[in-house]
Amino acid sequence: MNNKVKAARVERAITQEQLAKQVGVTRQTIGLIENGNYNPSLQLCIAIAKTLDKTLDDLFWEVD
Numbered sequence: 874m875n876n877k878v879k880a881a882r883v884e885r886a887i888t889q890e891q892l893a894k895q896v897g898v899t900r901q902t903i904g905l906i907e908n909g910n911y912n913p914s915l916q917l918c919i920a921i922a923k924t925l926d927k928t929l930d931d932l933f934w935e936v937d
Contacts, residue, residue, distance in 0.1 A: 877932045879907040881925040896920040 882892055882903075889903040896903075896917060905911035906921075913921070922929050 876907070878903075878921060878925070881927050881932060882907075885925055892921070892924060895924045 882889070887895075888900075889907070890900045893900045893903045897920070898917065902911060902913075906913055918929055918933055922932050925932065
């Protein structure tokens with residue numbers, strides 16, 4: 874589950890639909906990413922991070 878993406882999105886007060894439009898995917902894709910059911914490409918990860926004004930590490934780095 875990637876609640877970091879969801880937390881960053883909520884922090885910026887944007888909906889899944891708004892984020893999806895900004896990065897060029899469907900709302901369902903954003904939902905799947907947030908629920909941990911979809912592994913986005915590096916290109917999509919970068920787009921999400923830029924849109925949410927976060928680094929890749931902030932959003933996608935897993936600490937064991």
